[in-house]
Amino acid sequence: MDNTLALLTLCGSVIALLFAFTRARKVLKFSQGTDQMKKISASIHQGAMAYLRRQYRILIIFFAGMFLILLIMAALGFLTWYVPFAFVTGGFFSGLSGFVGMQIATRANARTAAACQKGLNKGLNVAFSAGSVMGFTVVGLGLLDISIWYLLLRLVFKLPVEEITSTMLTFGMGASSMALFARVGGGIYTKAADVGADLVGKVEAGIPEDDPRNPAVIADNVGDNVGDVAGMGADLYESYVGSILSACSLGVIAFSQIESVNNINAVIIPMVLAAVGVIASIIGSFLVKTGESTDQGTLLKALRRGTNTSAILIAVVAFPIVWFVLGRQFIGIYFAILAGLVAGVLIGFFTEYFTSDTYKPTKNLAEKSLTGSATIIIGGLSLGMLSTAVPIIIIAVCVMAAYGFSGGFESATQGLYGIALAAVGMLSTLGITLATDAYGPIADNAGGIAEMAGLDAEVRKRTDALDSLGNTTAATGKGFAIGSAALTALALIASYVEKVQEVGGDSIVLDMSVMNPAVLIGLFIGACLPFIFAALTMSSVGRAAQSIVVEVRRQFREIKGLMEGKAEADYRTCVDICTKASLKEMILPTLLAIVTPIVVGLVLGYNGVIGMLAGSTAAGFVMAVFMSNAGGAWDNAKKYIESGHHGGKGSEAHKAAVVGDTVGDPFKDTSGPSINILIKLLSMVSIVFAALVVNFHIF
Numbered sequence: 001m002d003n004t005l006a007l008l009t010l011c012g013s014v015i016a017l018l019f020a021f022t023r024a025r026k027v028l029k030f031s032q033g034t035d036q037m038k039k040i041s042a043s044i045h046q047g048a049m050a051y052l053r054r055q056y057r058i059l060i061i062f063f064a065g066m067f068l069i070l071l072i073m074a075a076l077g078f079l080t081w082y083v084p085f086a087f088v089t090g091g092f093f094s095g096l097s098g099f100v101g102m103q104i105a106t107r108a109n110a111r112t113a114a115a116c117q118k119g120l121n122k123g124l125n126v127a128f129s130a131g132s133v134m135g136f137t138v139v140g141l142g143l144l145d146i147s148i149w150y151l152l153l154r155l156v157f158k159l160p161v162e163e164i165t166s167t168m169l170t171f172g173m174g175a176s177s178m179a180l181f182a183r184v185g186g187g188i189y190t191k192a193a194d195v196g197a198d199l200v201g202k203v204e205a206g207i208p209e210d211d212p213r214n215p216a217v218i219a220d221n222v223g224d225n226v227g228d229v230a231g232m233g234a235d236l237y238e239s240y241v242g243s244i245l246s247a248c249s250l251g252v253i254a255f256s257q258i259e260s261v262n263n264i265n266a267v268i269i270p271m272v273l274a275a276v277g278v279i280a281s282i283i284g285s286f287l288v289k290t291g292e293s294t295d296q297g298t299l300l301k302a303l304r305r306g307t308n309t310s311a312i313l314i315a316v317v318a319f320p321i322v323w324f325v326l327g328r329q330f331i332g333i334y335f336a337i338l339a340g341l342v343a344g345v346l347i348g349f350f351t352e353y354f355t356s357d358t359y360k361p362t363k364n365l366a367e368k369s370l371t372g373s374a375t376i377i378i379g380g381l382s383l384g385m386l387s388t389a390v391p392i393i394i395i396a397v398c399v400m401a402a403y404g405f406s407g408g409f410e411s412a413t414q415g416l417y418g419i420a421l422a423a424v425g426m427l428s429t430l431g432i433t434l435a436t437d438a439y440g441p442i443a444d445n446a447g448g449i450a451e452m453a454g455l456d457a458e459v460r461k462r463t464d465a466l467d468s469l470g471n472t473t474a475a476t477g478k479g480f481a482i483g484s485a486a487l488t489a490l491a492l493i494a495s496y497v498e499k500v501q502e503v504g505g506d507s508i509v510l511d512m513s514v515m516n517p518a519v520l521i522g523l524f525i526g527a528c529l530p531f532i533f534a535a536l537t538m539s540s541v542g543r544a545a546q547s548i549v550v551e552v553r554r555q556f557r558e559i560k561g562l563m564e565g566k567a568e569a570d571y572r573t574c575v576d577i578c579t580k581a582s583l584k585e586m587i588l589p590t591l592l593a594i595v596t597p598i599v600v601g602l603v604l605g606y607n608g609v610i611g612m613l614a615g616s617t618a619a620g621f622v623m624a625v626f627m628s629n630a631g632g633a634w635d636n637a638k639k640y641i642e643s644g645h646h647g648g649k650g651s652e653a654h655k656a657a658v659v660g661d662t663v664g665d666p667f668k669d670t671s672g673p674s675i676n677i678l679i680k681l682l683s684m685v686s687i688v689f690a691a692l693v694v695n696f697h698i699f
Helices: 002-028 035-077 081-118 119-155 161-205 216-253 263-285 297-325 332-355 360-370 373-386 390-404 412-427 430-452 459-505 518-556 571-585 587-642 652-688 690-696
Strands: none
Touching: 002 081, 002 119, 002 263, 035 081, 035 119, 035 161, 035 216, 081 119, 081 161, 081 216, 081 430, 081 459, 081 587, 119 161, 119 216, 119 263, 119 430, 119 459, 161 216, 161 263, 161 373, 161 518, 161 571, 161 587, 161 652, 216 373, 216 412, 216 430, 216 459, 216 571, 216 652, 263 412, 263 430, 297 332, 297 430, 297 459, 297 571, 332 360, 332 390, 332 412, 332 459, 332 571, 332 587, 360 373, 360 587, 360 652, 373 587, 373 652, 390 412, 390 430, 390 459, 390 587, 412 459, 430 459, 430 587, 459 518, 459 587, 459 652, 518 652, 571 587, 587 652, 587 690
């Protein structure tokens, strides 16, 4: 039966990819608008592709080096020979998902702007369809990678199930490595361009956002794609496969001693659940429609209709899956999955509450702009800190419920398996969740094209409504990724403990008490890591943005007639500066995540690594929520003012809100979302290098 269900997972991946293909064809049939719109769109596409080409050249060197290291470890007997190849495929598919998403996004931006000339629903249709290409490409490629490796190792190489899941877990490390490079590099690019364009253009020169006179405007729009599309695609691919693989790995351990259940069935359940999620997401995507009202509440309802329907379908179908695959005595595992689904919906709602200008927190934050930049920055920091409490409570309740329902109080490994399945449940409808997230940058680009091409004000009003909603859905998508990261990281810590015991056998003495100095030191190091990582990425954005500010000021000063609209800005130079700066700055933060667990393990041993993983998971989760929500609220507070409140565009309140948004940009699009990758990559690296640590640690 397990082989049949694995083939069902493969079919689910094919269905997802076929749906993505049909959506891409649909998008490409829409008109791109005027020749000027086509020219602007082509410039954005060329800039984005130039960035990716340079980034991939660096990543090829990194992956080749890691492949060689893993080969040497395999030759020394620390790993199996399949592991280096699994690592490479994980990185390849993660990068490919972002590449495909960016290809369609850079072709859908002008089409969305052109569609908004006909109506808001037309624009939403184009942008959401393009976002669906990203969403279903991510889940399709993720399931394809998982199902092919499973069938290959199971049917061709006939490996025992324990070795299958151990090998498959390794390509999660490849996916996490690629995701961190893509998220950090893309995040630095997009925010450097955005901050530079806003500070000089809107604050100093007093010209509108996306004004063609601004030399950084094309770089800003390119950044929306390399950061919020390619980076986000690789990020959520990593979250998706990581949650599935951690559940598969724990399933083997949890049911290995139960005679009534074949533990291979526990491996299959998360894979089948994800495949069913593809169908549920496709059904939900057809329900996303709206009228012509630009009210944010109305637009949110249109997207919620699709996402909530998909979640309900999964909730219904998961019950018979658990019943028939594991048996009715383990039906409590269904409620663990349900806990993850409910937690995901609740995190999404409260993320909207704290970041959408439909609700009081962001409206109150916008009001603080009336007294200047300082008060809106203080208010945003306060809002972000306060917003961490609710997700923490939701995740805590989810963990306890999943642990208890799945039998954790009788068998700890079954309880941890339930927690891992809760993460799978949370991300099971990623196809449509990511579609609602990915459409935001497309709408943002569409607004820029509408401004630069001189389209009617009504068109810009519609694109701004879609963009503002996109900020909220992007924050919601980050909430899902961060929430699932916390659950997945807990499961991966358990997988690390099991890996250490498997490698070391009777020689292993686990002492995870905080009274153990190695654990305590590891705990402090782990808690510190998200702060160091955030500092490095924020500093990188600052340095890159400074280069853009200097260049934009130079062009305003030296290009005669630029401010009068009689001369054209040198867009290419700003694009080139952003590309070089972001690729240079992305290396150190990523290496920090890979090197730290190895060094900690070799110095403090496996107990120290467990402390480090616990500290980084707890601190990283809180830090990521804080930064993402504060940044999202600052952004939407600015857009709330731009819609006509507190004096509207050009007012003193608006200038203060722009400064707040500028501070929030690297919070929500660079550092915050990258931290959730960090905490999982730390675990993945620890698992892969566990044998090295067990054999050669100092203490």
